Amino acid sequence: MRKITKPVFFIVLILILGFAYLTYAGIHTYYGDIRHSAIKGVDEIRWGIDIQGGVNATFEPELENEDQKITENDMDAAKAVIEQRLVSLNITDSEVYADYTKHRIMVSFPWQSGEEDFDPAEAISELGDTAQLVFVKGTTQPENLEDETVVLTGNDVKKAEAGQYQDQNTGETTWVVSLELNESGKQAFADATTELSGSGQISIWMDENMISAPNVNEPITDGKCQISGNFTYESAKSLADKINAGALPFNLRSTSTNIISATLGEGAKTAMTIAGIIAFIMVAIYMIIIYRLPGFVASIALLGQAAGTLACISGFFGNIESFTLTIPGIAGIILAIGMGVDANVIVSERIKEELNNGKTLNGAIELGYKRAWAAVFDGNITVVFVAIILMGAFGPTDSVFGTLLKPLFMAFGASTAGTIYSLGYTLLVGIVLNFFFGIFCSRLMLSSLSKFKAFKKRKLYGGVENNG
Amino acid sequence: MAKEKKILNVVGKRKVFYSISCGLIALFIILTFVLGLNVDIMFKGGTILTYSYTGDIDTNGVQSVVTDVLGQKSTVTKGENTATKQSTVKIQLSSTGGINEVKQTELQVALEEKFADNELALFESSDVKASNGLDFFLKCMVAVIFAAVVTIIYIGFRFRKIGGISAGIFSVVALLQDLCMVYGCFVICRFDINANFMAVLLTILGYSINATIIIYDRIRENQNLKGSKLELEELVNLSVTQTLGRSIHTTVTTVMAMAVVCVVCTIYGVSSIISFAFPLIIGMLAGVYSSNCIAPTLWVMWRRHAEKNPKKSKSAASKNSGRR
Numbered sequence: 001m002r003k004i005t006k007p008v009f010f011i012v013l014i015l016i017l018g019f020a021y022l023t024y025a026g027i028h029t030y031y032g033d034i035r036h037s038a039i040k041g042v043d044e045i046r047w048g049i050d051i052q053g054g055v056n057a058t059f060e061p062e063l064e065n066e067d068q069k070i071t072e073n074d075m076d077a078a079k080a081v082i083e084q085r086l087v088s089l090n091i092t093d094s095e096v097y098a099d100y101t102k103h104r105i106m107v108s109f110p111w112q113s114g115e116e117d118f119d120p121a122e123a124i125s126e127l128g129d130t131a132q133l134v135f136v137k138g139t140t141q142p143e144n145l146e147d148e149t150v151v152l153t154g155n156d157v158k159k160a161e162a163g164q165y166q167d168q169n170t171g172e173t174t175w176v177v178s179l180e181l182n183e184s185g186k187q188a189f190a191d192a193t194t195e196l197s198g199s200g201q202i203s204i205w206m207d208e209n210m211i212s213a214p215n216v217n218e219p220i221t222d223g224k225c226q227i228s229g230n231f232t233y234e235s236a237k238s239l240a241d242k243i244n245a246g247a248l249p250f251n252l253r254s255t256s257t258n259i260i261s262a263t264l265g266e267g268a269k270t271a272m273t274i275a276g277i278i279a280f281i282m283v284a285i286y287m288i289i290i291y292r293l294p295g296f297v298a299s300i301a302l303l304g305q306a307a308g309t310l311a312c313i314s315g316f317f318g319n320i321e322s323f324t325l326t327i328p329g330i331a332g333i334i335l336a337i338g339m340g341v342d343a344n345v346i347v348s349e350r351i352k353e354e355l356n357n358g359k360t361l362n363g364a365i366e367l368g369y370k371r372a373w374a375a376v377f378d379g380n381i382t383v384v385f386v387a388i389i390l391m392g393a394f395g396p397t398d399s400v401f402g403t404l405l406k407p408l409f410m411a412f413g414a415s416t417a418g419t420i421y422s423l424g425y426t427l428l429v430g431i432v433l434n435f436f437f438g439i440f441c442s443r444l445m446l447s448s449l450s451k452f453k454a455f456k457k458r459k460l461y462g463g464v465e466n467n468g
Numbered sequence: 469m470a471k472e473k474k475i476l477n478v479v480g481k482r483k484v485f486y487s488i489s490c491g492l493i494a495l496f497i498i499l500t501f502v503l504g505l506n507v508d509i510m511f512k513g514g515t516i517l518t519y520s521y522t523g524d525i526d527t528n529g530v531q532s533v534v535t536d537v538l539g540q541k542s543t544v545t546k547g548e549n550t551a552t553k554q555s556t557v558k559i560q561l562s563s564t565g566g567i568n569e570v571k572q573t574e575l576q577v578a579l580e581e582k583f584a585d586n587e588l589a590l591f592e593s594s595d596v597k598a599s600n601g602l603d604f605f606l607k608c609m610v611a612v613i614f615a616a617v618v619t620i621i622y623i624g625f626r627f628r629k630i631g632g633i634s635a636g637i638f639s640v641v642a643l644l645q646d647l648c649m650v651y652g653c654f655v656i657c658r659f660d661i662n663a664n665f666m667a668v669l670l671t672i673l674g675y676s677i678n679a680t681i682i683i684y685d686r687i688r689e690n691q692n693l694k695g696s697k698l699e700l701e702e703l704v705n706l707s708v709t710q711t712l713g714r715s716i717h718t719t720v721t722t723v724m725a726m727a728v729v730c731v732v733c734t735i736y737g738v739s740s741i742i743s744f745a746f747p748l749i750i751g752m753l754a755g756v757y758s759s760n761c762i763a764p765t766l767w768v769m770w771r772r773h774a775e776k777n778p779k780k781s782k783s784a785a786s787k788n789s790g791r792r
Binding site: 124254270271272274275278279280282283286287290328331332334335337338339341342345346349352353371374375378379380381382383385386387389390393394405408420423427 | 667671681689728729
């Protein structure tokens with residue numbers, strides 16, 4: 001680190017300030033009234049239900065009798081129905097967790113009180129309705145299930161699944177959805193496909209939406225067929241899920257509903273923002289008073305760390321999806337920044353100690369970082385473990401950490417604890433950034449500053465002035 | 469050269485520390501039975517309906533409407549939101565089944581009819597099954613236990629020179645002490661045992677382990693530097709004293725930050741955050757205390773015990789090889 005020169009401080013400072021500003025403001029381009037975000041700013045942070053207000057509902061299947069078995073496929077399918085419905089209600093910002101063991105589906109979506117054309121209670125009751133799938137001759141939606149164009153309903157489909165199909169002439173492999181019909185559907189489908197063979201289309205509808213309208217190439221008499229189209233694995237699986245959803249054997253009823261008003265949330269949001277700003281300023285002042293120059297550098301590094309955490313939440317980086325920020329999530333940020341303060345405190349204390357042991361300024365800075373490293377690393381890494389466990393335990397069951405810890409938490413459902421997941425996420429991100437800003441950047445800045453004659457005084461580092 | 473700092477004798481005072489900790493934990497257990505726990509509906513099951521209103525409202529009147537419509541007893545309390553200055557009336561219904569939407573609508577219609585002048589409006593509605601909460605609670609426990617095991621293994625590996633696994637176990641003992649302090653804070657302050665409680669426990673878990681590791685790191689370093697020249701007691705006392713500056717300044721800054729959150733949230737009346745931020749302060753103070761006074765002193769006691777009974781303890785052998 002001896003090669004660090006005077007300009008390094010200014011480069012790092014400008015980069016951090018620029019990054020902090022971009023995180024705050026974002027970059028937007030305007031096409032008329034439509035705002036397009038090239039980089040998302042803090043105003044685009046997706047606030048959680050607890051801060052923004054919203055709706056949180058738990059669904060359970062309504063079983064016809066006690067012997068009815070529910071499989072993981074059933075649950076996946078039910079999840080797909082609800083997701084489909086949320087989208088058709090224009091709620092794209094939602095979280096739907098499926099609980100395989102307890103047979104529960106938990107839905108939460110933010111809701112703002114300003115939305116007058118959206119009634120959350122109605123939305124919830126709509127989400128729980130049985131999904132109705134219909135196969136129709138032609139592409140016109142039928143009036144009702146007794147309409148003569150209706151070929152099949154969801155009850156006639158035994159199973160749908162995503163599969164691969166290889167064209168025998170071209171050798172091309174494509175994703176398809178394979179359907180298996182039950183006895184009642186087999187005959188009806190055979191008749192309809194014979195009638196429409198070569199010239200007609202059969203459209204597949206779920207509720208109000210047309211999912212697909214495949215061409216009928218040949219009569220299908222064995223009760224098995226494939227829906228081809230421009231499918232990827234995801235879209236094929238998604239369609240199969242939706243078709244299975246139509247064949248869902250149960251109605252979903254909401255067992256628990258939370259309507260959280262935005263008024264309560266707005267207060268929380270403002271309070272936390274103000275508290276965050278005041279706390280940051282106070283911590284910075286304290287650090288500068290106690291540690292002087294290292295404290296000043298630490299404050300800049302903390303700004304970078306705070307901005308970085310917010311950037312990972314707002315979706316600043318294209319490859320990191322925006323994340324819902326909840327109150328425990330904010331507390332996670334505070335804790336991570338606390339760890340950042342701690343890292344800087346440990347280093348600054350160490351530098352002071354080395355100076356008092358008679359080391360030269362450069363030597364003390366070098367040794368300070370070197371000796372503090374083990375403590376900071378061990379302390380932070382254990383918190384990383386905690387963060388990962390929280391994310392695995394309370395996050396989506398199909399996430400990386402969720403899959404990793406699945407054996408441990410298999411007995412439990414996906415509990416309604418997106419807030420704890422949020423805490424784990426902000427903690428993890430904050431600590432990773434702590435290594436970058438709290439150690440790496442602050443070391444660059446401090447070493448660079450120490451090259452200036454004005455900053456050579458040992459007093460500025462908490463040391464005692466000597467004549468050397 | 470600076471004036472030599474007086475080395476603190478934490479090991480010598482360990483019995484005082486253990487007495488304080490055990491006394492407090494005993495007190496919290498007694499208080500739990502005396503005061504009872506404010507268990508949130510998420511663990512108990514039930515429904516809390518909050519209505520905003522204007523003018524004045526009679527809680528007994530609300531209660532009788534609830535009894536008429538739902539046929540069950542309820543606790544009705546009035547409140548005011550300091551942020552919005554809105555008056556609220558809270559109806560707490562302890563029910564295992566929860567109140568469905570139809571019943572909720574019926575109740576609201578009945579209330580609006582009876583209190584037509586009060587402009588009643590549903591402000592918040594919480595309806596949680598007990599099983600939901602129990603699941604969550606158990607899952608948190610498994611997460612905490614798993615985190616503790618991972619920590620012990622990690623410390624066991626990284627601090628093998630100072631008797632690894634035993635050091636790890638004592639860091640977890642210190643951690644449990646901190647969690648008990650957080651629990652006590654919830655009991656005394658009458659905060660609801662809810663998701664916030666779990667979030668505080670999990671946050672303090674990280675904070676406390678970090679604080680203990682900082683001390684262990686110094687013990688490890690001093691052992692490398694000074695080897696067996698120092699007695700165990702001196703080694704620990706020296707290490708605690710050397711890291712005292714860090715302990716104080718880190719605690720002051722983090723506690724100060726959370727105190728700001730408490731004050732601002734009190735002004736805004738967002739009580740859900742206070743029941744998070746205040747116990748966090750208690751946990752942080754407990755964390756710095758236990759990492760300085762409990763974990764390293766217990767570790768010294770264990771090492772002394774192991775020296776006296778070398779056959780009884782495997783770690784004595786590894787300790788001796790580590791010290792020489």
